[in-house]
Amino acid sequence: MKIQKKHSNLHKILDIIIRKGEISRIDLAEITGLTRAAVGHLVDELMSQNLIMEAGIGEARGGRPPTLLQPVPQGCYFIGAAVFDFSWSLVMMDLSGTIIDECTYPISRMTPEKTVSQLIKAIKELKDKHRDKRILPRIGVGTPGLVDSEKGIIVSAFDVRWMNFPIADMIKKESGMSIRVVNRSKVSALASYYLHNPENYGNIISIVIGTGVASGLILDHKLYMGSSFGAGELGHTSVIPNGPACLCGNRGCLQALIGENAILERGQNLARINSVSAPEKIDDILNQSREGELYHQVITEVAEYLSIAIGNIINLLNPDLIVLSGPVVSGCPQLLELVSQKKNYRSMLPNQDAVKVISSDWGIQTAAVGSAYLVRENTREILSQP
Amino acid sequence: MKIQKKHSNLHKILDIIIRKGEISRIDLAEITGLTRAAVGHLVDELMSQNLIMEAGIGEARGGRPPTLLQPVPQGCYFIGAAVFDFSWSLVMMDLSGTIIDECTYPISRMTPEKTVSQLIKAIKELKDKHRDKRILPRIGVGTPGLVDSEKGIIVSAFDVRWMNFPIADMIKKESGMSIRVVNRSKVSALASYYLHNPENYGNIISIVIGTGVASGLILDHKLYMGSSFGAGELGHTSVIPNGPACLCGNRGCLQALIGENAILERGQNLARINSVSAPEKIDDILNQSREGELYHQVITEVAEYLSIAIGNIINLLNPDLIVLSGPVVSGCPQLLELVSQKKNYRSMLPNQDAVKVISSDWGIQTAAVGSAYLVRENTREILSQP
CATH class of the missing domain: 3.30.420.40 (ATPase, nucleotide binding domain)
Known part of the structure; x- marks a missing residue:
């Protein structure tokens, strides 16, 4: 399921369908400026990958009422995590944005090592429980403090006394898992955006x-x-x-x-x-x-x-x-x-x-939900995963 | 020179070349995710429209050093205007962002009518002076107050006592000219952006x-x-x-x-x-x-x-x-x-x-310069003009 360069518009189409929830091919053509033929081709490709499906009929605007496209909820799953009050909150979200599972893991001591090992354990258990599902390998993670999201480093989190904590590298090294880490207030805002209607x-x-x-x-x-x-x-x-x-x-x-x-x-x-x-x-x-x-x-x-x-x-x-x-x-x-x-x-x-x-x-799980939305936004990664 | 739907990427390529000032075909392909063949085709199209040109050689990164592309300064011209201190400032900018002409017109009384008629006069004189040039028909205009840029209305400008002043419609009606009007502090910020290196x-x-x-x-x-x-x-x-x-x-x-x-x-x-x-x-x-x-x-x-x-x-x-x-x-x-x-x-x-x-x-002309940059940003309009 490698993304080809000629399919650079594929992830854009997927992105729009995910954000809108449902949309017709005609509207996709209007938004992207692509021809209807090109949109049709890209939609076929996404349907063959079981990421989107036809569902329901839209309003006619002269002519035949258009078929609406929706994301296939089971097309891909996303794990989001966030740390609050000495515990990790985790959620699993489907492609349509519905939370299908959630859990909480206490952290015994807020050292970088304990925090990382508990997160790895939590992710593994959640993944094992849902081993039949196609889960995006990159986990969204919300933490306190100033976070360099490019380098995956918590630069400073005074409350818990973390300084230059290379959380992404530590998790990668100990478990092979990739994360995208962002300050938890930022991912909470992202949750607010999607939980209200983004329109x-x-x-x-x-x-x-x-x-x-x-x-x-x-x-x-x-x-x-x-x-x-x-x-x-x-x-x-x-x-x-x-x-x-x-x-x-x-x-x-x-x-x-x-x-x-x-x-x-x-x-x-x-x-x-x-x-x-x-x-x-x-x-x-x-x-x-x-x-x-x-x-x-x-x-x-x-x-x-x-x-x-x-x-x-x-x-x-x-x-x-x-x-x-x-x-x-x-x-x-x-x-x-x-x-x-x-x-x-x-x-x-x-x-x-x-x-x-x-x-x-929404409580402390808001940040975990936002972290899941964060990784769902990267439609390039959804398309390039095996 | 109508833009075709299949050329929806054309304006994106033009936009990148304008913003970067110079760039190679390879880098264009990397940024857009398009194939080199597709980029080559789009570049040819823009060159045939005399909007971009080959100019100089870039750094080699293994293999032959790439040819760099630049906007053709004479490819299109833009008029930006802004009102300050009882006068209109106007500038004319070429496609590369260089100001090639500027002028100032005092406004005798700050009524909507006087303000509009003086702007129309100023634009006409500037256009006449440069009648040999291909000038974008839409003029960028910076004004005081809260401006509804979609409707082209100055909602309220207390200093000059303008309320619900439909400046875009008035100019359209009296002269047939189209404007895009934005608060002058906003276009000044846009000038700051482009006058420094946007990179x-x-x-x-x-x-x-x-x-x-x-x-x-x-x-x-x-x-x-x-x-x-x-x-x-x-x-x-x-x-x-x-x-x-x-x-x-x-x-x-x-x-x-x-x-x-x-x-x-x-x-x-x-x-x-x-x-x-x-x-x-x-x-x-x-x-x-x-x-x-x-x-x-x-x-x-x-x-x-x-x-x-x-x-x-x-x-x-x-x-x-x-x-x-x-x-x-x-x-x-x-x-x-x-x-x-x-x-x-x-x-x-x-x-x-x-x-x-x-x-x-930069003085009071900054806002006029920003207004010109504002209309230059709309590469779709540059491409769709006759």
Whole structure:
């Protein structure tokens, strides 16, 4: 099933069919600028490889209603993995984007060695369980930190103290498996893109609020990486220039204002003022943050700071969708309400009218799903596999 | 010279040759995934249309050194226009990107009618002067305000009080000419992209500081428009949340802190404190802003605020080039120095290491040049013109 140069359009046709979900030959010809004959030939080739199939009839636009083409779900499978909270999440996705299996593997210690060996074990077990399937050999992997996706190196992940961790090479050496590794906030954004209808939203900012505050950017329907894979450091944009010190060395970063530690500290201060016992964990605060409750003020402030950062994004990037997620968001449903109540995100009105701000509770598997979508995007590899 | 569907790759080949400036057939085949035979055929077609030519010999990589292909400068010409300071700037560009003519036309009154009639007059005179040349019928036009480039409407330009100004239709109706209209900060960014080597920088933020503060974004080598053409509203991102009121209705926007009016006001306050005569115009301040001079403090503050905004961009977008321009930048060379001295842009170090911050004094014609590049990008139109 080697891809021939003369079939350089083959992967483009497959890519469009996968992204659209279903499409007619005529529309394929229109989008690609190829002749209908050429499209017909390429479609035949993809059908003979059992990657696409005819399914249903589209709307007629004068003449006979066209037959629609869809990906064959069983045509190829993809494994996506992501590390969160001392465990690996893995999913298996079919060619149509449906998750057909998922699992979680705890990591005993967050050393590079333990992390890698547990991932290899997890992938092997998942592959063994589905040994009858045609699985793409390249695994998508989402990790924390700044990730050089070209070299397959985690350059720095301060939370887990990884520096220059050559994860792709280590996995290759120990198991022969190939991975594509990307920061987990970036693959989460990719999941948001595909889990919503890609026809509806092309510029998506996915914001994850936990201990850290990170974001992933889908711009013009593509995952935006930046010049050195560093795009999306929303947590370290400045909101209150003379605000509290941040771990990064600056002051008043969004993360220093609305990250879990900042919320906990603010809650503890408030408890002291009110002479009640101090909250021990973030949930103690989030669970008492509705109007009239003890920690409502804390969440009001969080909403205020978050709105400023969101306003800046709306002004600068004019997105059509902003997706909030992470422990702080899922633990505190009223946060989205408070943010949405601020009708004015400190941004220009036309940009504000163009955007929808929502929360997502897809949970920690979102990044694993995004990692699977990431490798599914490479239709050249789907076609060149044996 | 109608483009055939079977030649859908023709415009791609032309596009690559224009962007690269020179390239061999072998490299074209590698980039496009087409066979060398197919590339050879397409190249012949473009040569027969006098759009590209053989020019010079490339480096051998085993075997015979390859012949390089270049655009024929005279193959097609492009007119770009932009409105600034009560006048239209126009340039004529050849296919290789060289500006071969330029002119300026004052606008007596900034009404839609006067503005349109003066542009039509200017284009006609430029076309007449170059009537021997093959000029692309579509003119690129940069204007202030929020521009719906699809509909050809200036939705709102507060400075000149234009609202829902259907500039494309008006020009079409009165002269039969087609235009493509885009916000002038966006086309300025496109000029920055092409005037630097596009091979070197793919993620460029162009920041123009005058009465307003606007930006244009080149991301992944393409002009980023946003979901409703509103990307780049850097001037209205929040820098000091409780800062001075901005025209947009919010507080502490970058424009309210470093726009010309803000600088003038700050200078006047400083003059009052120092009991000297108040500055009347912005240049009175910029010209006395070196270290030890009266208004140095004003510019130090401007640099501080600008650095915060630049830091936010570096964190969020991880660009490789930031270009500062506009009257405030060209009138005050020490501003770039002060901004660059802030080694720490309040941004993550790897992102900071990836970016270069420079100033540009290309002047007001930059936007007109960008407008010409804008229409040159549409190689389909170049091929389909008679």
